[in-house]
Amino acid sequence: MVTFPGSLDDRDAARAVRAAGGEAVALWHADPWLHDVDAVILPGGFSYGDYLRCGAIARFSPVMASVIDGAHNGMPVLGICNGFQVLCEAHLLPGALVRNDHQRFVCRDQTLRVENTRTRWTSDYREGQEIVVPIKNAEGGYVADAATLDALEAEGRVVARYVDGNPNGSQRHIAGISNEAGNVVGLMPHPEHAIDALTGPGTDGLGFFRSLLGVPA
Numbered sequence: 052m053v054t055f056p057g058s059l060d061d062r063d064a065a066r067a068v069r070a071a072g073g074e075a076v077a078l079w080h081a082d083p084w085l086h087d088v089d090a091v092i093l094p095g096g097f098s099y100g101d102y103l104r105c106g107a108i109a110r111f112s113p114v115m116a117s118v119i120d121g122a123h124n125g126m127p128v129l130g131i132c133n134g135f136q137v138l139c140e141a142h143l144l145p146g147a148l149v150r151n152d153h154q155r156f157v158c159r160d161q162t163l164r165v166e167n168t169r170t171r172w173t174s175d176y177r178e179g180q181e182i183v184v185p186i187k188n189a190e191g192g193y194v195a196d197a198a199t200l201d202a203l204e205a206e207g208r209v210v211a212r213y214v215d216g217n218p219n220g221s222q223r224h225i226a227g228i229s230n231e232a233g234n235v236v237g238l239m240p241h242p243e244h245a246i247d248a249l250t251g252p253g254t255d256g257l258g259f260f261r262s263l264l265g266v267p268a
């Protein structure tokens with residue numbers, strides 16, 4: 052997983068990878084070499100202090116040129132929260148994330164419905180499964196033009212949707228989407244904070260990391 056200046060959840064993402072049975076490799080924003088990893092996670096946080104727009108500066112980090120190349124060649128990439136913002140800024144995913152409609156930072160446990168299990172990051176879930184993971188952001192409202200939203204729905208690329216209330220005004224309650232090939236996924240809530248019943252709302256988040264490893268539930 053990549054650390055940008057201002058990343059916050061890189062170590063939790065690494066811990067989630069290890070908890071799922073994988074090996075976590077630390078990547079640095081200024082180093083374009085991906086160290087032969089099999090997949091990349093862009094973690095949550097406040098890359099470059101959220102200046103300009105969340106993710107807008109991180110998108111130009113040296114490492115992102117390699118991530119973009121890899122993503123186009125089928126490498127699995129998961130962007131969590133700030134990572135989702137970076138993926139949209141990098142045009143690996145369509146649309147944008149804007150300030151929450153209520154203009155406040157939100158931090159709570161959130162129920163999601165997993166809508167698409169045919170991605171590299173969601174195959175461990177059942178279609179329609181409801182999971183609870185934390186959400187914590189200021190700019191989490193997913194927006195796109197109507198044609199893009201219709202295409203995402205028609206192609207089954209809405210990966211997860213908010214249930215029990217929309218925490219940020221996201222259009223069509225979208226919590227996460229994938230690219231056409233399903234190797235790139237962006238998710239606003241934080242599955243890496245729900246991998247240990249002792250500290251999280253449960254272990255529902257582990258499925259994202261297990262999916263990648265093909266570990267059966």
Ligand SMILES: NC(=O)CC[C@H](N)C(=O)O
Nearest residue numbers: 095096132133188189190
């Ligand atoms: N938890 C996060 O990754 C926060 C993302 C971003 N800094 C925001 O507030 O929207």
